[in-house]
Amino acid sequence: MIGENYSAALNGQQFVTKERWEAMKQNKERFLKNESENPCDFPYMNQAVAESWIRSRRLGVNPFEPLIGKYVDSEELEMVLYKNKLLIDITQNLFNSFKKLADSSGYSLYLFDKDGVSLLYSGVLYQNKDSGWLAGKPGIIRNESTVGTCAHVLSMRYKCPIQIIGPEQYCVAFKNMIGSSAPILDAQGEVIATLVLNQELINPTFDSNYQKLCIHTLGLIMAMAEAIQVQIELEKKNQYVSSVNNDLRIAYDTLEATLDCIDEGIVNVNQTGQIIRMNRQGLRIFNLEPNRIANKNIRDFLDENSNLMKFVSNGEKTSVEEIICINHDEQPYFIDIHPVLNQDTCQLTGAILRFNHVKKINAMVNRRSGAMASYNFADIIGASKAMKKAIDLGNRFAGLQETILLSGESGTGKEMFAQAIHNKCCPQGPFIAVNCSALPRDLIESELFGYEGASFTGADRNGRPGKIELANGGTLFLDEIGDMPLELQPVLLRVIDNKQVMRIGGRNYKKVNFKIIAATNKDFEKVIEEGLFREDLFFRLSVLTIKLPSLQERENDVEILRNYFIEKYCKKIGRQVPQVNAAAKEKILSYSWPGNVRQLENAMIYAINVSQDNTITLECLPDTILKEKSGELDRKSANERENALLTMESWEKAGIQIALMRANNNIPLAADLLEISKATLYRKIKDYNMKL
Structure with missing residues (x-):
């Protein structure tokens, strides 16, 4: 019903007539004198106005109070003005354009926030004779609890434009005013502010021209509110776009900095292998300058037998080990492949490749698996001559490249000696220990030499490096070497001589560089006589021999x-x-x-x-x-x-x-x-x- 009433007002069906004006004056007097009267039953009464009168009385608003409204304190006003800065700046431009018209016609124009606090004023300042109060000062609170019924109060309450005449307004200070108000809404349709245009009528004529002027005034305030509303949305969109662009720039710069901090090579390629971009570590790996990647293809750096681009073209998320060739220098890399899809079409556009040198991966695997040596020669307890001699030989042999054979009964500390030798000669490298007697006979070959993917049933798809490969740059400790299967001994001999290893099912040899320490508690002369151990391998392993004494031989x-x-x-x-x-x-x-x-x-x-x-x-x-x-x-x-x-x-x-x-x-x-x-x-x- 309220909506219908105000629709009628906007259509010009409720004019500012003398009859209406006089009737409303009588209604006001009748309401103020008799609290039992219900204004909703009065003639010419708008139901929204009548209900507002009732609320105003309940709120304790004094309709005869000369000082209309109250002020917020200075700190709160500062916060309110700061919060509504965009609204004020946009409205100020319209108010400046309206100022000449307001000054010449006697109009006054207000901007209130959603709580009824005045933010801006333009036009004639009306001064109350009794209080000296000036209407145009920012910070005055005009809501239903302070001034009762008025145009902008109802406009905010019902979220629609409204025009009410002097007698309809609750306080007598506004008895000669016609108020026209329109709300300013946000994108969700909530009120953020209201505009109010007041016209003072000293001797109203109520002719048709004046009635049209009132209607035009309402139309003007509606147009201004709409213009402010549109301008605010445009400004917010511009700010949003600017913010998004700024956020994108920050995100891009952050991503660049993050990628450059990663010690792995990150390379983005399309479906054909064309390099789109790479991080700083990627540039180092491929020995490229940032301005030289435009015409480079990842295929240029791959071995002819590489399967990398097959996985990229098929959109497979997997990991492969590949040989990367840069300026005739071949280096093994472990590459993670992550397909890149178009978010809209889900079509494959390329891949992100993550490069890690195999040496780095092996070092990580060794650390995680506990392939580290913790003992030094200082940790070996003993004061006997036999033990001192063994320690002295260990210190001297540690700096040599030849293989070392540790012999002694079980429990004499052969692995402890091996770790001490390792920490003396290559403490930064891995210490890989293999117990040749503990491994199943059918697994020892794959454990030592590794295998390529799909080399046999149950093999890892991506293959796996063997202990010899993992020992690269460190020490390979072969414990209980006398129990190594006879058929593997010539392969081990070849690895020791050539420092190259080929995985099971592999096509290429991999270069390895490590120190070999072997240990045994067996009588090798007897084992060799029985044909269980190759004599040439024994001679190769026992270039430098250290006999660890039993506890009975260690005196005190x-x-x-x-x-x-x-x-x-x-x-x-x-x-x-x-x-x-x-x-x-x-x-x-x-x-x-x-x-x-x-x-x-x-x-x-x-x-x-x-x-x-x-x-x-x-x-x-x-x-x-x-x-x-x-x-x-x-x-x-x-x-x-x-x-x-x-x-x-x-x-x-x-x-x-x-x-x-x-x-x-x-x-x-x-x-x-x-x-x-x-x-x-x-x-x-x-x-x-x-x-x-």
């Missing part, structure tokens, strides 16, 4: 190592270092230690966990040590005796003994510590013939 090192292992383990578990009584010391020194240093360390760990009252006694030592008496044990090989020591049964029995000791022979508590059932614990105690 047993005592030194005993104390070292006890202190090391106690520090690890945060326990006070226990004393070793005389009987235990004597047994430790007299024992033959067939498992060498490894067996001694394990025995000390066991003794610490079994000991009570912070003392290691004879009874704390493992049963294997306690049972040894002169002439009572067969002289088994060191390997056999070490294996007997390290059986699962012996460790399980030791674990049960420790749990029972900590639980004071409380079976349920000991079972909880071992995370097994009580029935299982009883059965194992019986199986091991243990006494409670």
Whole structure:
């Protein structure tokens, strides 16, 4: 109904007539004198105006107050003006054009924000005789709670243009004013401000010309509001475009800087391989200047057997290893291929190629897989002449290129020696250890030499480098070399001689440069006589030989190592270092230690966990040590005796003994510590013939 009323007003069906003016004056007097009257029932009353009168009264607006409205404080006004700067700047231009007309005709023009705070004024300043109040000062608050019913209040409320006459306005200060107002809306149709044009009528004539003038005034304020609204949208669009362009420039510059920070070559190519752009690292890889990539094609740098462009043309997201040739220098690179599609058509437009040198990838793989050497010669404990001699030889041989063979019984520290030699000669390179006896016979070839993609069933699609390839720039440690299959020995010999390796299923040799250290606990003369090891490979591996002494050959090192292992383990578990009584010391020194240093360390760990009252006694030592008496044990090989020591049964029995000791022979508590059932614990105690 409200919309229909204002549509009628805009169509000129409600004129500013004398009858309407006089009727509204009477309606106003009637309403102000009698609070029980409902203005909605008055003649000539617009329902929106009547409802606003009622709200104004409820809000406590004094219609006779000479000081109309109130001001915001200076800080708040500053914020309001700053927030509406664009609106004010655009409106000011229109107000400047309107100023001459306003000055000559007696009109006044206002701009209010959505809260009714005056932002701008143009025209005649009306002064209230009683208060001296000037209407044109910015910051005055004119909303329904301060001035009651007026044109811009209703215009904001109903989001439409409106014109009301003096008596319709709630406050008597506006009794001779005709107010024409139009809202300024944002893109979502919400009010952001209103324009108000006031006309003062001292002696209204109410003739047809004046009625037309009023209608034209409403049309003028509507046109101005529309012009401001359009101009604001244009300015915002221009600002948006400018902001987007600026954001795009910032994004582009940021992307450029980011790509240049990446230590991988990033190359963008189209479907034919034409290079579109590349980052700084890419320019370094291909030895190009930024202005020289326009006519370059990635095919110019690829091997004739390359499959790279096949994957690019097919839009495949994959990784390949390729040889890149720059100025006759061939270098292996690992290349990630990421297809680029048109976002609108989803058609393939090219690819992003990411280049990583194989040497860098191998180094990363080695670090992730723990292929690093942690021991130095300073970490090798021992004061015996035999050990000092071995350490001296290791230091001297480390700087030489020849292969080194470490021989000695199991547990003498061959891998520790190998790591120390590596850290002496090439600490920055990888340390790749291969246990030739631990690898399955059918896998050792692929583990050592690697393979190309699809070389055999189950092979990785992209192939995989072997241990020899991964050792490039570092050390290849071949432990238990005497157990290497006979059929692979000539291939290894060729690699050692030529420093080249070919993967299984490969077509090209790859250059490798590494130091070889081999280790064995076997009698090579016997192995060679039995035809299990090639004599020429043995001679090639044993150019420099270091014999690591057994623990029995190391004089007083047993005592030194005993104390070292006890202190090391106690520090690890945060326990006070226990004393070793005389009987235990004597047994430790007299024992033959067939498992060498490894067996001694394990025995000390066991003794610490079994000991009570912070003392290691004879009874704390493992049963294997306690049972040894002169002439009572067969002289088994060191390997056999070490294996007997390290059986699962012996460790399980030791674990049960420790749990029972900590639980004071409380079976349920000991079972909880071992995370097994009580029935299982009883059965194992019986199986091991243990006494409670």
